[in-house]
Amino acid sequence: MADLETFRTEARLWLRANAPQSLYGTREGRFDGFWGGRRSTETDPDILRWRDVMADKGWTAPTWPVEYGGGGLSRDEAKVLDEVMTELELPPAVVGFGLVMIGPTLLDYGTDAQKAEHLPKIARGETRWCQGYSEPGAGSDLASLQTRAVADGDDFIINGQKVWTSHADKSDWIFALVRTDPDAPKRKGITFILVDMDTPGVSTRPIELISGSSIFCETFFEDARVPARHVVGEVNNGWTVAKALLGYERTMIGAAISGQMLGVEDELIEQARHYLGCPEGRLPDPMLRDDIVRAAMNDQCLNLTVERIRQSLREGQAPGSESSILKVAGTEAKQARWELAIRIAGQQALGWEGPGYTDDELQRTRNWLRSRASTIEGGSSEIQLNVIASRVLGLKFPGT
């Protein structure tokens, strides 16, 4: 513990000395930061310098081994670092699926050559990654995916279509699930493969969302030739790798949300005071007041539960069944927050663009629309409820 406090002091000193002034106070969500990659159009010299100093220190991927561009920190040290950055309101220097999804997966399942090729570039924000799992016919039933990969010498030739590929048009690499054995049972013929988005035959088309943004794409593979050395794990054993990655993804979604909920109660109260014209005292709308309390209490319970899971992991206790609930509870808490924000703003929440609405109002409305996706992405709530019923409650009956 004393060591951790020493580390906290050192980290604070180092960050104070190295973080560009303009970045203090700009921390928002875990995915609000520099996504990097070859296609990045970022020109702000402070953001780029922040990336450089943090990557040199290994603190863009604090827990990764030093040899792969990480900081070699323990879990506890990484948490302290995160706390200090939160305290200084400094944004992460690099964000993205490379750091939270494919990176951890390669550490567990990748070959030494794959780790050496990809991890340092991810840690420096030089490559940006996207996730090629879902297809038009394979959503919740992911294992029914049809994109085909046929071996041809030292390569695979890939044909097929992915959909909902977040940020595919801005990414350099995609980690994709492809079918390599169409005759095997559906989970047994899948391979996990890494594909450079510049490969001839790979193309993307953005999809416009109800929130007006285009965060994801359709991704097409037409006779795309990919070296077999990019297969992660064994050929036809990709389902195991795919599931491990989904585990990181869900943990990340749940944990990120619980962090985002800090301060939400105060923000909602402030908005309620503004729109209801009630600068102090008891809020005049008792139903709204009760709903704000419900949301605030739910956030508190989530934070406490995340903390409980963290403590039992640290004590080396097997993660309790609690972790399975974070995806459902976290995403619904996030939706409740934006639903409330909309209700509080009333007519001012209905603006799409143009005069009469502040930037905050327009952004809040887009956030609400975006939040509707959170119970669908990363495995829908219904699928999570199935998982809890069968794996946690044991409601699993052969032959039914």
Place this chain on the structure above:
Amino acid sequence: MQLILNEEQAALAKTATDFARKRSPVARMRALRDSRDEIGFSKELWKEMAELGWTAVHIPEEHGGIGLGFFELSLILEAAGRTLMPEPFTSTLLLGANLLIASDDAHSARWLPEVCTGDALLALAWDERGARNRANRCATRAVAVDGGFRISGCKESVLDAHTADRIFVSARTGGQDSDPDGITVFSVDPAAAGLTIERQTRIDHRNCARVLFEDVRVSTDDVVGTLDSGLSLLEGTLDRATAGTAAELFGTTDEAFEIAVAYLKERKQFGVPIGSFQALQHRASRLFIELKLAESAVIAAAKAVDDAPDNVPAQVSLAKARISDAAIHVCNEAVQFHGGVGITDEYDIGLYLKRARVAELSFGDAAHHRDRWATLKGY
């Protein structure tokens, strides 16, 4: 804040749960009910638990206790809630003992050592018709007479009053109606002239009574804490009782959930276990989520009593609001999952529904605590 159990705490929780299951299965509570037992619980079993130290865990050493902590007591309460034990945990340990731990005066020295040994049972008469969980709404009056007071009024829902060796009562020594000032707590002999205890029967068949005071004479030495400013003493005590009730209710609810899930696996219709129907699976998964989130709040409230006194009111409101809602959802659904047998007296699940309902409405329901939370935060 440490939210997981250390080794000693885990061992205590296990011993208490094993004890409750072995020595006090639900059938025992049923038998006490059916025989209309005069005491309504077992004094022998209480004494046995006292020998294990369970009546002394949260009482400071200078008063004969073990001085472990409130969190440890909450683990025992959770176990007691699991098998619907009718023993006087709430009246004696949560209300009486906590009042005396806080007053830390001659009354503490007089009664706490005997509470620890299991020899004294206490009751706290604070609730009145219309008080709705607000201890300041106190119409019972104590009028000064030479050398003491005369108390008159009617107290409701006084847990275990009919077996109490000592009753503590709140009465107005000054001020009007809902004034926060002017409330005093007195220590009263249950056999005092003018004091009538009418035992009541509630849906959970634990003991409770209406206590009538007609010019009951007490002396100035019977004042617990300080004259006219008993409200903060009462409120602090009620907060601790609420935290403990939340832990007990968590035990009751968690057990009801386990009974319900077991039934989903066992009962067959259409040739398959009813737990294979997704409509029921999803409802069970949602209850599980609600229960786990509430559990975190219940743990945090008991921990706050030990480690973070300033946070007690908010953490207690969080815990009681969340576990009250979860309890009602879980128990109602658990009855529904059972179909027709769920509403028979023969099946235990109905007993859980009734016990949970009492705990839910005691010490403030979810709406009361949400209102208090917002008030504490100034909105």
